[in-house]
Amino acid sequence: xxxxxxxxxxxxxxxxxxxxxxxxxxxxxxxxxxxxxxxxxxxxxxxxxxxxxxxxxxxxxxxxxxxxxxx
Amino acid sequence: xxxxxxxxxxxxxxxxxxxxxxxxxxxxxxxxxxxxxxxxxxxxxxxxxxxxxxxxxxxxxxxxxxxxxxxxxxxxxxxxxxxxxxxxxxxxxxxxxxxxxxxxxxxxxxxxxxxxxxxxxxxxxxxxxxxxxxxxxxxxxxxxxxxxxxxxxxxxxxxxxxxxxxxxxxxxxxxxxxxxxxxxxxxxxxxxxxxxxxxxxxxxxxxxxxxxxxxxxxxxxxxxxxxxxxxxxxxxxxxxxxxxxxxxxxxxxxxxxxxxxxxxxxxxxxxxxxxxxxxxxxxxxxxxxxxxxxxxxxxxxxxxxxxxxxxxxxxxxxxxxxxxxxxxxxxxxxxxxxxxxxxxxxxxxxxxxxxxxxxxxxxxxxxxxxxxxxxxxxxxxxxxxxxxxxxxxx
Numbered sequence: 001x002x003x004x005x006x007x008x009x010x011x012x013x014x015x016x017x018x019x020x021x022x023x024x025x026x027x028x029x030x031x032x033x034x035x036x037x038x039x040x041x042x043x044x045x046x047x048x049x050x051x052x053x054x055x056x057x058x059x060x061x062x063x064x065x066x067x068x069x070x071x
Numbered sequence: 072x073x074x075x076x077x078x079x080x081x082x083x084x085x086x087x088x089x090x091x092x093x094x095x096x097x098x099x100x101x102x103x104x105x106x107x108x109x110x111x112x113x114x115x116x117x118x119x120x121x122x123x124x125x126x127x128x129x130x131x132x133x134x135x136x137x138x139x140x141x142x143x144x145x146x147x148x149x150x151x152x153x154x155x156x157x158x159x160x161x162x163x164x165x166x167x168x169x170x171x172x173x174x175x176x177x178x179x180x181x182x183x184x185x186x187x188x189x190x191x192x193x194x195x196x197x198x199x200x201x202x203x204x205x206x207x208x209x210x211x212x213x214x215x216x217x218x219x220x221x222x223x224x225x226x227x228x229x230x231x232x233x234x235x236x237x238x239x240x241x242x243x244x245x246x247x248x249x250x251x252x253x254x255x256x257x258x259x260x261x262x263x264x265x266x267x268x269x270x271x272x273x274x275x276x277x278x279x280x281x282x283x284x285x286x287x288x289x290x291x292x293x294x295x296x297x298x299x300x301x302x303x304x305x306x307x308x309x310x311x312x313x314x315x316x317x318x319x320x321x322x323x324x325x326x327x328x329x330x331x332x333x334x335x336x337x338x339x340x341x342x343x344x345x346x347x348x349x350x351x352x353x354x355x356x357x358x359x360x361x362x363x364x365x366x367x368x369x370x371x372x373x374x375x376x377x378x379x380x381x382x383x384x385x386x387x388x389x390x391x392x393x394x395x396x397x398x399x400x401x402x403x404x405x406x407x408x409x410x411x412x413x414x415x416x417x418x419x420x421x422x423x424x425x426x427x428x429x430x431x432x433x434x435x436x437x438x439x440x441x442x443x444x445x446x447x448x449x450x451x452x453x454x455x456x457x458x459x460x461x462x463x464x465x
Binding site for chain 1: 128130162169172173174175178404405409411412413415416419420
């Protein structure tokens with residue numbers, strides 16, 4: 001499972017951090033830190049949290065990438 | 072997937088009765104199907120959570136640039152705001168409005184908002200009985216938002232409430248409520264036009280920066296009134312409704328208030344739950360730009376879709392026990408009360424800050440919230456309390 005993190009749309013509401021604290025964090029400045037390699041697969045075991053984060057992002061900054069193409 | 076026949080319904084969400092008891096009408100719409108045609112208005116409605124969410128997250132099919140109200144005649148007049156535009160223009164103007172309203176940007180005003188909250192709660196404890204709407208729900212945003220925007224001190228702030236109410240009514244059908252607001256909308260338009268002239272908004276304020284951007288050529292001058300309107304109208308009626316409901320819900324559910332007193336860290340979730348259960352904004356529309364299947368229903372390009380946030384937030388297909396006010400609800404953050412997706416409420420962090428600051432002040436000073444019986448507003452778009460007697464017991 002891969003996500004697309006659109007930094008241009010992120011406004012730092014922090015709901016992703018509440019849903020998936022192992023994957024996302026707001027730093028002391030209030031900016032988003034992605035705690036894994038966002039171009040890679042979601043770390044094993046974190047998929048449910050990642051799905052929750054995508055679902056609750058209130059401003060459409062997180063999307064699930066459909067990786068049905070052979071890769 | 073087999074397409075389903077779209078049921079037609081004569082349920083009218085905009086009658087006085089539907090407005091005063093919206094949840095019965097919503098449930099009936101949800102039970103009819105994932106998409107329902109509202110005969111009377113020639114629009115399609117989505118009242119279940121899943122379809123509302125899906126439409127909000129497909130902003131390329133369900134566009135906002137042709138307006139987000141029910142009445143096409145009025146949708147044509149909605150132009151230039153971030154609420155009623157599509158990418159790429161939307162992303163530019165949203166950025167201009169959002170930069171002051173992100174949680175990060177609002178850190179600068181946290182202390183200012185908290186001071187106001189403490190003063191207001193102290194004053195209301197002293198006063199004894201007061202009205203949840205006038206003295207709390209309206210008093211608070213009116214005290215802070217115009218200042219932040221740069222509102223000139225000599226202009227009457229109470230006009231703001233009337234303008235906001237008229238603006239939100241105009242997202243509904245062309246009924247008496249909407250038409251009654253036209254003179255006010257004209258007045259608001261003239262005011263915003265005047266505020267777009269450099270020098271009329273307080274130097275250094277959010278609004279003044281927007282005007283400076285126009286002077287620097289970053290945005291077209293003629294769009295300024297709509298952008299200033301993006302800040303103004305939405306900051307009033309919606310917050311007024313949420314804050315009034317906060318007192319009502321905690322007054323009606325003293326067990327939940329005691330729980331929050333014992334666990335103040337639940338405040339953020341409690342605010343989500345307030346907005347879920349008594350969603351201030353009933354919903355907005357989108358225009359479908361292509362043929363598309365939604366919830367198994369085949370919709371044609373050109374269809375106007377009404378997305379009912381207030382119904383989605385009570386959908387028993389999504390929520391356990393949706394009627395129950397439960398500040399520990401694990402998925403309260405999934406509510407659609409602020410909309411969702413790229414048009415998700417740009418002021419939601421300010422709204423959360425207002426709610427949380429008032430909750431903090433109440434938690435510190437108030438033992439019990441005593442409420443009387445509410446009356447509800449008759450409004451096309453905003454669900455909210457009209458009057459509610461309250462006593463705060465320290």
